[in-house]
Amino acid sequence: MNPVSAGTGPADPARAEAPADPGPADPHAEPVVLALGSNLGDRARTLAAAVRALADLPGFDLTGVSPAFESAAVKPSGVDETAPRYLNSVVAGRYTGTPQALLDAVNRIEADHGRERAERWGDRTLDIDIIVFGTLEVSDARLTIPHPLAHERDFVLAPWLELDPEAVIPGRGPVLALLADLHPTVTPYREIGGSR
Numbered sequence: 001m002n003p004v005s006a007g008t009g010p011a012d013p014a015r016a017e018a019p020a021d022p023g024p025a026d027p028h029a030e031p032v033v034l035a036l037g038s039n040l041g042d043r044a045r046t047l048a049a050a051v052r053a054l055a056d057l058p059g060f061d062l063t064g065v066s067p068a069f070e071s072a073a074v075k076p077s078g079v080d081e082t083a084p085r086y087l088n089s090v091v092a093g094r095y096t097g098t099p100q101a102l103l104d105a106v107n108r109i110e111a112d113h114g115r116e117r118a119e120r121w122g123d124r125t126l127d128i129d130i131i132v133f134g135t136l137e138v139s140d141a142r143l144t145i146p147h148p149l150a151h152e153r154d155f156v157l158a159p160w161l162e163l164d165p166e167a168v169i170p171g172r173g174p175v176l177a178l179l180a181d182l183h184p185t186v187t188p189y190r191e192i193g194g195s196r
């Protein structure tokens with residue numbers, strides 16, 4: 001089974017006008033899954049803009065965008081019902097660069113959307129985490145892949161499962177089984193996307 005098997009989810013409406021035949025897939029591209037989150041500002045608009053920025057990224061071929069899910073903010077001290085609620089979505093694609101180059105790119109997209117880093121798990125306009133990068137395992141000062149907390153976050157697993165019912169986190173197991181073990185905190189929101 002393909003550990004990521006991206007591309008089975010709904011297409012991004014923002015790309016509906018793209019040419020129908022994108023040509024053959026790059027054999028060197030790795031299937032990647034990214035988790036997007038926002039709890040400040042116009043969250044749906046920000047997530048849609050982030051999806052478009054990813055689609056425009058050189059070397060990134062967008063293959064799927066999940067519906068958005070809403071949930072209360074998880075803080076280091078636990079669920080904070082007083083904080084602005086999050087919208088989360090998951091994006092699948094194929095990427096030809098290195099994981100570090102993808103991290104640089106997503107950090108730039110976050111910065112372009114006003115992301116500020118003040119406190120751990122602080123409220124944010126946009127967060128983009130790299131969840132998996134093919135079957136690669138990375139552990140260096142800047143990057144841990146698979147994302148070390150993805151398996152325990154239903155705000156990551158629930159949208160990902162919608163996109164890919166066969167998804168697996170290398171070393172952790174099927175997303176379906178991981179999600180079944182969690183107390184559900186998310187509620188469906190709606191499709192993100194929108195026009196440019």
Ligand SMILES: Nc1ncnc2c1ncn2[C@@H]1O[C@H](COP(=O)(O)OP(=O)(O)OP(=O)(O)O)[C@@H](O)[C@H]1O
Pocket residue numbers: 103117120121122127128129130131141142143144145146147148149
């Ligand atoms: N898989 C990954 N995806 C994104 N960032 C990562 C990853 N692994 C390590 N990092 C590092 O984490 C740093 C902090 O990221 P960020 O501020 O977005 O964390 P956070 O979103 O608050 O927390 P969390 O990583 O638990 O979601 C980034 O600058 C990056 O170097």
Ligand SMILES: Nc1nc2c(c(=O)[nH]1)N=C(CO)CN2
Pocket residue numbers: 036037038071072073074075086088121127155
């Ligand atoms: N509901 C929710 N809570 C969070 C989220 C998130 O995306 N959704 N992201 C965090 C740090 O990345 C911390 N807490």
